[in-house]
Structures are given as C-alpha cells and as structure tokens.
Amino acid sequence: LSLAGAGASNYTLGGATLDITAKTLTASGDRVYDGTTDASGLSLSGVVGSDAVSIGGTGAVADKNVGTGKTVSGLSLAGAGASNYTLGGATLDITAKSLTASSSRVYDGTTDASGLSLSGIVGSDVVSLGGSGAVADKNVGTGKTVSGLSLAGAGASNYTLGGATLDIMAKTLTASSSRVYDGTTDASGLSLSGVVSGDTVSVSGGTVNSKTVGSGKSVSGAKLSGGDAGNYTLGAAVYSIIAKALPWSVAGVSATYGDAINLGAATLNGVISGDDIGATVAAFAAGKGFLPSAGTHVGTYSQQVTALTGSDAGNYTLAQNGNSAGSLVVNPAVLSVVANAASKTVGAADPALTYSFNGLRGSDSQSSVLSGGLNRADGDTVGTYRIGLGTLAAISDYIIAFAGADFVINPSTAAPAPTALNQLSALPVVTTPLLFNSGLSVLGSSGTMITSTAVANTSTSTSTGPSSSSGATAVGSGSTSVSNSNTGANLSSGGVSNTPIIIDASRGRAAGNGAVVENSLSVAGLQVVFRQPANYTPGSSAGSGNGGASGNTGTGAGGGGILASATSFTTFAADSGVQSTLVSDGSPLRQSADTERKRQSAN
Numbered sequence: 001l002s003l004a005g006a007g008a009s010n011y012t013l014g015g016a017t018l019d020i021t022a023k024t025l026t027a028s029g030d031r032v033y034d035g036t037t038d039a040s041g042l043s044l045s046g047v048v049g050s051d052a053v054s055i056g057g058t059g060a061v062a063d064k065n066v067g068t069g070k071t072v073s074g075l076s077l078a079g080a081g082a083s084n085y086t087l088g089g090a091t092l093d094i095t096a097k098s099l100t101a102s103s104s105r106v107y108d109g110t111t112d113a114s115g116l117s118l119s120g121i122v123g124s125d126v127v128s129l130g131g132s133g134a135v136a137d138k139n140v141g142t143g144k145t146v147s148g149l150s151l152a153g154a155g156a157s158n159y160t161l162g163g164a165t166l167d168i169m170a171k172t173l174t175a176s177s178s179r180v181y182d183g184t185t186d187a188s189g190l191s192l193s194g195v196v197s198g199d200t201v202s203v204s205g206g207t208v209n210s211k212t213v214g215s216g217k218s219v220s221g222a223k224l225s226g227g228d229a230g231n232y233t234l235g236a237a238v239y240s241i242i243a244k245a246l247p248w249s250v251a252g253v254s255a256t257y258g259d260a261i262n263l264g265a266a267t268l269n270g271v272i273s274g275d276d277i278g279a280t281v282a283a284f285a286a287g288k289g290f291l292p293s294a295g296t297h298v299g300t301y302s303q304q305v306t307a308l309t310g311s312d313a314g315n316y317t318l319a320q321n322g323n324s325a326g327s328l329v330v331n332p333a334v335l336s337v338v339a340n341a342a343s344k345t346v347g348a349a350d351p352a353l354t355y356s357f358n359g360l361r362g363s364d365s366q367s368s369v370l371s372g373g374l375n376r377a378d379g380d381t382v383g384t385y386r387i388g389l390g391t392l393a394a395i396s397d398y399i400i401a402f403a404g405a406d407f408v409i410n411p412s413t414a415a416p417a418p419t420a421l422n423q424l425s426a427l428p429v430v431t432t433p434l435l436f437n438s439g440l441s442v443l444g445s446s447g448t449m450i451t452s453t454a455v456a457n458t459s460t461s462t463s464t465g466p467s468s469s470s471g472a473t474a475v476g477s478g479s480t481s482v483s484n485s486n487t488g489a490n491l492s493s494g495g496v497s498n499t500p501i502i503i504d505a506s507r508g509r510a511a512g513n514g515a516v517v518e519n520s521l522s523v524a525g526l527q528v529v530f531r532q533p534a535n536y537t538p539g540s541s542a543g544s545g546n547g548g549a550s551g552n553t554g555t556g557a558g559g560g561g562i563l564a565s566a567t568s569f570t571t572f573a574a575d576s577g578v579q580s581t582l583v584s585d586g587s588p589l590r591q592s593a594d595t596e597r598k599r600q601s602a603n
Contacts, residue, residue, distance in 0.1 A: 023048065024088035027055055027075060033097040033158040035122035037061045039072040042090055051081030061092050066158045068093045097122065098162030101129055101149060107171040107231040109196035111135045113146040116164055125155030135166050140231045142167045170233040171196070175203050175222060178215075178240035181315045183272035185211050187219040187239045199228035208239050213315045215240040245319040246270050250281055250303040250326030257333040257397040258361025261292040264326040266305050268316075275312040279305045283328050292328065295362055298397045301328040335359040335398040339374055339387040339405035345412050346382050353387055353407075359398070369394050376407040384408050 001016050002008075029042035039059035047053045056078035061070040072090035101116040113133030121127050130152035135144040146164035175190040187206035195201050206222030219237035251264035266279035282289040283301040292301070303326040308316055340354045353374040360369060375390030385407040394400050 020084075022084055022086040025053065025077065025085045026088050027059075027072065027090035028092070029072075030093035030095060033064070033066050033094050033122070035064050035125065035158075037064050039070075039075075039090070039092045042072060042075070042092065044077075047081070047085070051084065052079040053077055053081045053085050054079045055087075055090075059090060059092070061094070064094070064158075066094045066096045070094060094158075096158055096160040099127070099151065099159045100162050101133075101146065101164035102166070104167035104169060106169050107138070107140050107196070109138050109199060109231075111138050113144075113149075113164070113166045116146060116149070116166065118151075121155070121159070125158065126153040127151055127155045127159055128153045129161075129164075133164060133166075135168070138168075138231075140168050140170045144168060168231075170231055172235040173201075173203075173224070173232050174235050175206075175219065175237035176239065178242055180242050181211075181213050181244040181272070183211055183275065183315075185209070187222065187237070190219065190222060190237060190239070192224075195232070196228075199226075199231070201226040201228045201232055203234065203237070206237060206239075208241070211241075211315075213241045213243045217241065241315075243315060243317040244270060244272075246277075246308070246316050247319040247322035248279060248305040249324035250305060252303070252326040252328070254329040254331060255292075255296075256331050257296070257298050258294050258364075259333075260294055261296060261328070261330070263292070263328065264303050268305075268308075271316070272312075275315070276310040277312050277316060278309040280307040280309060282306045284325075292330070296330050298330050298332050301330070302326075303328050332397055332399040333359060333361050334401050335369070335394055336401045336403075337370075337389075337392065338403045341405040341407070342376075342387065343408040343410055346380070346409050347412055350376070350407075353390075355392070361397075364397075369398060380409065382409050382411050 001013060003011050003013050023046060025044050025046040027042040027044050029039070031041065037060040039061050042055055042059060044053060044055060054077070055075050057074050057076045059072040059075040061067075061072055063070075069091045070093065072092050075087060075090050077085055077087050097120060099118050099120040101118050103113070103116040105115065111134040113135050116129055116133060118127060118129060128151070130150045131148045133146040133149040135146055137144075143165045144167070146166050149161060149164050151159055151161050171194060173192050173194045175192050177187070177190045179189065185207045187208050188204070190203045190206060192201065192203050202225055203222050204225060206219040208217040208219055210217070217239045219239050222234060222237045224232055224234050246268045247270065249267045249269075251267075253262065253264040255261045263281045263283065266281050268277060268279055271277050281303055283292045283296075283303055284290075285299070285301050289304070289306055305318060305323070308318065336358045338356050340356060342351050342353055344351055353376065355374060357366065357370070360366070370392060372391030372393050374387055374392055376387045377385040379385055387405045387407050389400065389402045389404075392400070392402075
C-alpha cells in the first residue's frame with residue numbers, strides 16, 4: 001500500500017490493518033402445506049462466489065399452518081466457508097394446499113353437484129365442501145366443472161379448492177312389454193322404465209329370439225330415440241308372450257247304444273295360420289268328463305274341448321268364455337222280440353209263453369236287459385188268440401220291436417168217463433134240438449169236439465160218431481153242433497144211446513156274465529149231464545140260466561171265467577118237464593118233476 005493524493009507527501013504509512021466481519025446470510029424457502037412444521041429445503045442467500053456454505057441443523061417453524069415469512073429455528077451454517085458468514089435470519093412460506101373435488105352420478109335430469117369428495121386432505125385435517133355445487137347443464141358428460149363450492153372446516157385455511165368436477169353417467173333404462181301370441185318374433189310396443197319425468201325418450205324396434213309363449217324373453221335390436229336419449233342407455237329389454245285364448249265349439253253327434261261312438265269335431269277359433277294345433281274332446285256327465293264307448297248308456301251328454309294338441313299347443317289356451325259345447329245323443333238300440341207261437345188243448349193250463357230275440361249289444365245278456373213276460377188275449381174256449389208284449393220290458397238302453405204270434409186252443413180228444421153215470425140203464429130219445437147258447441167249449445160223450453161255427457145266428461150241424469169209451473150207439477142220425485159265440489147253435493139227434501151225452505164245460509165267461517146252457521128235451525128225453533173238470537178252481541160268481549120254450553135250464557159256468565170245484569150250481573126253469581142239473585162230483589142229474597126241480601138247489 002502507499003499514500004497518494006496532494007497531501008500524501010506530508011504523510012507516511014506507518015502500518016495498515018483490516019477487520020473482516022462475517023457476512024450475514026439469510027435463509028428462506030417455501031412449500032405447500034403438508035401438515036408438519038418441517039422447514040427443510042431452505043435456500044441461503046448472500047453466499048460469496050463459490051464459498052462452500054450450507055445450512056445445517058433441523059429447521060422447523062412454530063406451527064404447521066399456512067403462512068408467509070414464518071421464522072425458522074434450529075438452523076446453522078456449515079461448510080468450509082461457514083466461518084465467514086453468519087445466519088442472519090431464516091424464513092419459510094407455507095402455501096395452502098390445493099384440493100380437488102370430484103364425483104360421479106347417474107343422470108337424474110338436474111345440475112346438482114352435491115356429494116363430491118375432496119382429494120388431498122392431509123391426515124386428519126377437518127376440511128369439507130361447503131356451498132351448493134352445480135354443473136352447467138344436466139346432460140351426461142365427464143369432468144364437468146362444478147361451481148358454487150367452497151372449503152369449510154377447522155383446517156380449511158390450509159387448503160384451497162383447486163378444482164371440482166362431476167361425471168354424469170347415462171342412466172340405464174329397462175324396457176318390457178307383453179302381448180298375446182301372434183306367431184311372430186316382433187317385440188314392438190316396449191315400455192321404458194326409469195325415464196326422468198319430463199324427458200323425451202322412447203324405444204323402438206326389437207325382436208325376441210322365438211315366437212313361442214314365454215316370460216322374460218330377451219329383446220335384441222331395440223333402440224332409444226328422442227331429445228334426451230343421449231342421457232340414457234338401454235339395459236335389459238324383456239318381453240312376455242302370453243298364450244292366446246281360443247274359443248271353441250263342438251259339433252253335435254248322435255249314436256246308437258252299443259255302436260262305437262265318434263265324438264263331434266271341434267272347431268278352434270283364432271288359430272294363427274300355419275300353426276299345428278288340435279283339440280281333445282270328451283263327453284261330460286254329472287260334471288265329470290269321460291271318453292264314451294259302445295257301452296255308454298242312452299242319454300244326452302255334453303261334449304267339450306278338454307285339451308289342446310299339436311306342436312304349437314303350448315302357445316294357446318282354452319278360452320273360459322264364448323265356447324259352444326256340442327250334444328252327444330246316445331239313442332236306444334232296437335231289440336227285436338218275436339213271440340213264439342203256442343197252443344194247448346182246451347181245458348189244459350196255459351204253457352209258458354216264450355219268445356226269441358235279436359239285437360243285444362256288447363256283453364249285455366237277456367237277464368240284464370229284459371224283465372217281465374208276454375201275455376195273450378183273454379179266452380179259454382177253442383180258438384186262436386193273439387200273443388202280446390204283456391209286461392215284457394227292456395232297460396232304457398233298448399226299445400223293443402215286437403212281433404206277436406198266435407196262441408191256439410185246440411179241441412180236446414179225450415173222452416170223459418165219469419163212473420157215476422153207470423147207474424143209468426135207460427136213456428131217452430132226443431126228439432128236439434139241444435141248444436147251447438153260451439161261450440162254452442163242450443165235449444160230447446163220443447169224444448168229438450163240438451166247436452163253434454163261423455156262421456152267425458144260424459144252426460150248423462155236424463154228425464157225431466159212436467163213443468169210443470162207452471160203446472154207446474150213435475147219438476143219432478141227426479146232427480150235433482155248438483157255438484162258441486153268443487149266436488147259438490143246436491144239438492139234435494133222432495137216435496138213442498146207451499150212455500148219457502156228457503158235456504164238459506171247459507171255461508166260463510167273465511165274472512158276472514156266466515155261461516148259459518139251454519137244453520130242450522122231450523119228457524122221456526135223452527139225459528144230458530154237464531160236469532166240471534176236477535182241476536178247475538173256484539171262480540168269483542155263479543152262472544145264470546135261461547128258460548127254454550120247451551125245456552128246462554141248467555147253469556154251465558162259474559164267475560170269472562172259471563168253473564168252481566166242489567161248488568153247487570142252482571137250476572133254473574120256467575116250464576115243467578125234464579131238466580138237467582150241473583153237478584160238481586160227477587153224479588148225474590135225475591129226471592124229476594117241476595116241483596122237485598124247484599126245491600132242488602144243490603147236489
């Protein structure tokens with residue numbers, strides 16, 4: 001060093017010294033709020049050149065909160081040049097931490113942005129969102145800016161709301177519908193579920209995977225449209241196809257009992273063209289269905305459709321209303337019954353009346369179908385009577401077609417031989433006709449049957465032959481005749497006989513209308529005995545008699561058309577002379593005077 005300047009000459013540099021003091025350095029820094037007091041990372045300001053000076057120690061601020069120029073303590077200088085410096089001051093700026101708020105929600109038709117979540121809060125700091133957040137529009141979008149929000153809470157001052165966003169996602173709609181089966185896969189007519197009120201959105205198109213009936217069938221190809229369609233997506237679209245109800249009718253039919261029964265054809269109304277569908281028909285009686293057979297009894301039954309058949313039957317159901325049942329009429333079968341002709345000899349008991357039949361069906365038998373028996377026209381005198389149906393009847397499954405036959409009563413060929421007549425030794429000569437005016441069949445002693453004639457109101461004669469049982473001579477060279485009607489005929493003879501003429505009364509007339517026999521004989525006339533066969537049973541009333549113009553009268557029949565056994569018959573007469581009395585024990589009538597006849601009432 002030297003001295004310079006105008007006065008330098010007046011001075012001398014005796015010595016020179018320099019005091020170098022340490023340079024004061026400052027330390028500063030800033031960081032984002034992190035919830036700690038840490039002050040690391042400060043930078044030194046004022047270090048000369050390349051001096052090696054750094055901050056040592058552990059710096060900290062007094063609190064964790066946001067602030068500027070926050071004094072840092074606990075620091076020192078380090079490094080080779082540290083002695084030349086002194087740390088004048090150290091500060092830390094803590095800046096508010098920026099938080100983000102975000103959320104997402106399904107489209108709801110509003111701009112509401114509530115429910116956002118903060119991201120970046122340190123530890124347990126108490127920070128929340130305040131205010132009413134909203135986005136600019138209601139529509140679906142991502143990262144939509146939310147406005148109107150602020151931070152709140154005890155720790156809010158350490159933070160700032162950097163940004164708030166909301167994602168609005170499309171709302172998933174469901175579509176569904178149902179329809180009656182129509183044979184197609186069309187799924188039109190879907191209804192949307194979940195559309196926000198006031199939004200304009202619709203669905204169109206769509207098909208199901210099959211035409212068949214089913215529920216929850218997936219729909220493909222359906223699309224959303226409308227002004228708000230962009231805010232929605234179509235999730236599940238399902239379709240239900242309901243079975244179609246078919247009204248039905250059944251044609252009426254008839255059948256004959258015992259024949260195979262074919263039920264009426266069913267008509268199904270509303271079947272889709274091309275579908276394979278049929279019907280099962282059953283008959284119903286007393287509310288229960290059955291399949292009729294040849295053994296189904298006579299009657300009227302209801303025919304109804306009970307089930308559907310065919311490969312497409314599952315797509316249909318039977319309608320509950322609008323149906324028309326058909327009638328099944330099972331008519332009776334015709335049972336042909338033909339009476340067998342029968343006959344008997346007069347005076348004999350009737351044989352059993354029989355018949356042949358044809359037309360029983362299936363396993364039916366005579367005993368299970370027919371009951372009762374035939375009858376014949378009344379009458380027991382020689383002649384032909386018609387056999388009728390009588391009480392013969394069939395069960396309701398049949399009607400009887402009846403053909404009658406003849407019942408013939410033939411004359412008897414057996415000659416009577418009453419022993420009581422053997423006491424007679426002399427017989428009178430028939431001088432006048434013996435008139436039978438009755439409904440009786442009579443048998444002469446000769447064994448010849450004296451039958452009725454067909455000529456009314458006349459006398460018709462036939463000759464009698466000699467008696468084969470008594471050896472009697474001919475009754476006479478005259479004639480013998482009798483009538484089975486009320487017209488009368490006569491018995492006349494001019495000869496004599498060793499044996500009385502025996503007349504068997506075989507059947508009387510109806511009750512109260514007894515048979516009448518009138519005989520006209522001479523005073524020494526031929527004895528005639530009327531008798532009853534031993535096998536006859538009592539009737540209900542006595543006979544009656546008529547007086548003859550030249551003879552006497554005897555009673556010939558009991559009531560009810562049957563001669564009485566061991567029964568007395570009263571003799572009536574208007575004239576004196578020879579008379580005959582009907583006997584029940586085979587005793588002959590003796591000739592007597594009129595007074596004797598009047599007092600005689602029975603034998």
